[in-house]
Amino acid sequence: MVVFAIITILAVSFHLYDAAASDALSVYAGLKQAHGNTLSVIVHEYTRSVDPHIWILQHGHVILRSPNTAPRPIGPLIGGLAREPISLRLVEYHADLTYVIDWPLKPDLDLLGDLVLVMTIVGIAAAAGGVLLGRWTTHRVLEPVKRMTRSVEHMLSTNQFLPVENPSRTDDEFSQLARLLSELVQTLEARWQRDRTLLADAAHQLRTPLEVIRGNLDILRNWDSIDRATEEDSLTAMDRAVSEMITLVGDLLTLEHVRNEGPAQLQKYSLRTLLEDASEDARALNPSLHILLHDPGQAAVLIHEPFARRALWAVLENAVKYSPDGGTIEITVLPQGERCGIAIRDHGPGIPEEDIPHIFTRFYRGQNGRGKSGTGLGLSIAEALMRSQKGYITLETGEEGTTFTLWFLRAPASST
Numbered sequence: 001m002v003v004f005a006i007i008t009i010l011a012v013s014f015h016l017y018d019a020a021a022s023d024a025l026s027v028y029a030g031l032k033q034a035h036g037n038t039l040s041v042i043v044h045e046y047t048r049s050v051d052p053h054i055w056i057l058q059h060g061h062v063i064l065r066s067p068n069t070a071p072r073p074i075g076p077l078i079g080g081l082a083r084e085p086i087s088l089r090l091v092e093y094h095a096d097l098t099y100v101i102d103w104p105l106k107p108d109l110d111l112l113g114d115l116v117l118v119m120t121i122v123g124i125a126a127a128a129g130g131v132l133l134g135r136w137t138t139h140r141v142l143e144p145v146k147r148m149t150r151s152v153e154h155m156l157s158t159n160q161f162l163p164v165e166n167p168s169r170t171d172d173e174f175s176q177l178a179r180l181l182s183e184l185v186q187t188l189e190a191r192w193q194r195d196r197t198l199l200a201d202a203a204h205q206l207r208t209p210l211e212v213i214r215g216n217l218d219i220l221r222n223w224d225s226i227d228r229a230t231e232e233d234s235l236t237a238m239d240r241a242v243s244e245m246i247t248l249v250g251d252l253l254t255l256e257h258v259r260n261e262g263p264a265q266l267q268k269y270s271l272r273t274l275l276e277d278a279s280e281d282a283r284a285l286n287p288s289l290h291i292l293l294h295d296p297g298q299a300a301v302l303i304h305e306p307f308a309r310r311a312l313w314a315v316l317e318n319a320v321k322y323s324p325d326g327g328t329i330e331i332t333v334l335p336q337g338e339r340c341g342i343a344i345r346d347h348g349p350g351i352p353e354e355d356i357p358h359i360f361t362r363f364y365r366g367q368n369g370r371g372k373s374g375t376g377l378g379l380s381i382a383e384a385l386m387r388s389q390k391g392y393i394t395l396e397t398g399e400e401g402t403t404f405t406l407w408f409l410r411a412p413a414s415s416t
Helices: 002-033 036-043 106-158 173-221 228-261 271-285 305-322 353-358 378-388
Strands: 053-058 061-065 080-083 086-094 097-104 267-270 290-293 300-303 328-336 339-345 392-398 401-410
Touching (some): 002 036, 002 097, 036 053, 173 228, 228 378, 267 271, 267 305, 271 328, 271 339, 305 328, 305 339, 378 392, 378 401
Antiparallel strands (some): 053 061, 086 097, 300 401, 328 339, 392 401
C-alpha cells in the first residue's frame, strides 16, 4: 500500500512538472510571435501570483515585465527550478531579446499536498479495514479448527474415540479433513480394540500351558520322593506345554505381521509344484489318509510363495485333523475367469451351522474341535494370508465333509 502511494505521488509529480514545462513553452511561443503594443498587452495580462511571471530583457536590461513580477528575475538566468517563489524557470533567446518565464508551481504543490493527505487518510482507513477484515476472516477460518480441536479434546478426556464432528456446513477442505480424521480415529480405535482382544485372548490361551508347567514344577520339587516314571511324565508334560506356547506365540506374530504389512508382492508360480509339496507333507502327517491330488495341469497363479504355502498348509492340516483314519482328502484346481481356486475336500463330520460364521475367528474352536490339538489360529491365519495376496477363502460343508477353496489371482498366459 505504501509503495503504491509513493509510486502514484511520483507519477503525478512528473506529470505536473511536464505540464508546467509544456505550458511555459506555449507562453514563450506566443510572446515570440507578438510585437510592439501587442506584446505589451499580452505581458500585462498576467497580474495574479498564480500566473506566469514574465521578463523580457535586452542587453541585460529589463524592457518589459508582467505586473506580478519583481523588477528583475531573482537568481541566475538559467532554466530549471527557481525558489522565490518556487517555480519552473524557462529562459529562451530570440534575436537580441532574452525571455524569462517563471511558471509558478505552488498550485501544483498544493494539489500534491492534498493528494498526499487524501492517500494518507485512505491508507489508514484501508489498513484499519484490513485489520478488522483479517480478524473476522481469521475467526471464520479458525472456527472449524477450534471445533475439531474440541472434539479431539473431548475424546481424550472421556477416552471415547468417536467420529470427529463436521466443522463446516459445506463440503470444503475442513469437511474433508474432518472425514479423514474420523477415518483415522476409527482405524486406531479398531486396532486398539483388536490389540486389547489379542492380549486378552493370548493371556487366556497361555494360562493353560502355564498352569501345566506350574503344576508339574510343584511335583518335581519333591524329586526325592517321586519315582522315575512320574518325573518323566512331568518333564514330558512341561515340554508339551512349552511347545504349545511357542506355537501359539509364533501364530500370533504371523497373524499380526500379515495384518500390519498390507498387500504382499505377487509373482507367477506353478500350482503343480505347490500342491505336490503340500500333498507330501499331508501324507507324512497322517500316513493312513489317502491324499488324492487331481492333475492341476499347467495352471499358474500370482502369489507370495511363503504366504501361499502357509495358507494352503493351514487348510490342509485342518482337513487332516478332522478326517477319519483311512479317509480321503481330495485336492482339485478350479480355474474360473481371472481367479483360480484350490479346493480341499475332506470326508469328516462337517461343520455345524452355528459354527460357520465364526470359523475364521482367531482362537475359535467349534463343537467338533474340542479335544483336538492346535491353537485355534490356523484358519484365521490362512484368511489373513489370502487377503494379503488379493485372494479369499470360501467353504461348503455338509454331512459328507467340508470343502475349503482358496481363490488366488490367475496368472496371465503372457506373464513371464
